[in-house]
Amino acid sequence: MDRNPFTPGFGLTPPVLAMQGTPVEDFAEALEGTRPAGHRSVLISGARGVGKTVLLSQFHDVAEEVGWEVIALHTSSDSLADELRGRAVHALRDLDPEARDSRVTSGSISALGAGASLGREISDRYEGEDVPLAVLLDRLAALASLRGGGLLVLLDEVQSADPDQVHVITQHMQDLAQRGHAAGFVAAGVRAGVDELLANPKTTFLRRAHQVEIGSVDVGIAAQVIMTTVADTDKHITPEAAVRAGEISQGYPYLIQVVGAEAWQRSGTSGTIEIEDVEGAREFAIDAMVHNVHGPALRDINGRKDEYLLAMLEDDGPSAVMDVARRMGIDQNNQNVYRSRLIADEMIRPAGRGHVELAMPYLREALIRRRDGGRSALAHGPARVARPIRASRPVQGDRPASGTRPGRRSERGSGR
Template sequence: MPTRNPFRPSFGVSPRVLAGRGGLIDDFDLALDEGPGSPMRSVLVSGARGIGKTVVLGELEDRARSHGWLVLRLPEGPRLVTELEETVLPSLLTEHDPEAVQRRVTGGGLSPLGSVSTEVTERFPITESLTRMLARLAGIVGRRGAGLLLTLDEVQAAPPDDLARLASAYQHLVRDDEEVALAAAGLPIGIDALLEQPGTTFLRRAERIHLEPLSDDQVAEAAVATVRDAGRVISPEAVQELVRIAHGYPYLLQLVGYHAWRAAGRDEVITLADVRGTLPVVVERMGRLVHAPALRGVPPGQRAYLQAMAQDDGPSSTGQIAERLGVTKGNQNMQRTRLIDRELIVPAGHGLVDFALPYLREHLRATST
């Protein structure tokens, strides 16, 4: 009897069965063969939290490695360029540059002119730039018949100036026909901010891919395949309930499947009751890991708008929201637009809005007091 749980509800961990993203992965794989100039070598992936951006990056990295490419995961957060210049790139160059050791020995003064070389180096130290080190690394792997893939997750967490410097360095590599590719992922608001920076104009020509929720059929097929490959069966009714709870989100597909598998114990068949019982933990986990971070930094006026929406069991009337908040129609429209830009709400028909993220309504109700 199988016991190992095949579902993997950890953010960024590739599932055993990848649902709905095969076309994107295959297009990138083909671009690696097409050579410099292929449009799919520069990819910007956006989407809501839990939609599978990090998993897609991981799959792109795996495809690059299968071609023999070197994958460089760029540091996330506020020290992007600093860590690249001071730690990451020097370490990679030391590892991959066959002349690195020879240059260090020569610079140590072993030759008859060593003392002169040492004196000049000390008086006029040369600090390698991001562009120069990336170019040297790309050249090294290129001479081996491979390429260099740069990947960056959580684009919105990087300083705009660092992103501009990175884009400029990458542009130099592309213009020099180096075997390079770039795949970056982030929330839509982060990708938009990146492309608005003066120094990132070049990236506006990158392929912009917005990940949408999976279709019901894609969720169902992935759930059935995952369970079947692990030696069990999931009933048709349980599949339908899993689809309903998951709302097309790859993370929720894994989360519901994981807890339903556990609930089934040693039974061969995962039942409707096993899946239905996962709902409380799904709502709690989404609230803690997805909604709380998504709401962090949302201004009070927009939070109030969301709380007003949470009073409804379905789509909310914008006119009724304005009445509840005691604001003008213009103020309501402004808050609505900003929340749509944050991808927290979506238009749901004429004069109607709804929550964009599954179970955000339940989270707001639970945290309103």
């Protein structure tokens, strides 16, 4: 039996992608020069778990395929510029035939046998801190262009980066392009954080970048992705099961993977994934969404914004903003403030005149759990009685004979 092909983990590229439009192909054309070079600077944004990191890796792969040198920076580093320098030096040592000067330092050159007895000193022309970063980047871009490429710098989780540091990097990339080099910069981040970053005057470059917004796909596409993923393996999924899986995923990329993986698991050794396997995966998918997506996001939602969301729970569908204001005991202007903030947080979205609705799959379930069970209900799931995997460590005087493993509790598995 083939391995479970779904990838319900952040940053993992699935075997089959749900894709809106042709962002990867467009980017490849920009790198190759059939599209304007301006499209080599891209800002990918979207809610948590919609596939920003995966799309960024697609850009990485396609760039390498067309001969570009790619440097992926980490927002967790202390200094993005230092990291860029380090990575540029590393790449230059590989690419630059003159990276190491080999010099004769001793011995004499005779007509015969030259070389054999000579002392040589290998010096690294990129050692030390004195080469300006701009010079390193120039050299790297020039070498990459010899093989028909250029220099691409990637930055994921850009919303967590220091705007001053982002500014330094984008300025370098912009200067490179202005000096006639093939250069590109792609950043990805959560919509709300990206909006905040773009409001900073230091990030004008990003504002002008080509914007790629990603979100959920049609449930029909989600069903096709699940069907195709399974079709590439030795299992099979019934069309009804695939359609139902698409519906449960609500077209949200992370959920496509979670529902697919869980339904696969539930089908066990059977060659076919049936609709029951998919139905059975629904609760699991909601749990995964609540714990891994909504839990972390709701941690930042407090006070009036929290009250706003709770006031919306009284309606089964979209809420009239007038009702929300009344339930909260605030006036319309005030209501508008929190409405706008929650829209920026991607928690709610407008739903026709004077109405708003919850913006993410299973956010309602997450809010209800938080309301009824407190914040810990989001972090761990409902409380239950469980047995330890291994028996507790033996207390002194109760040691098992040496060489034996701690015994399992005799009652383990009974009474269930």
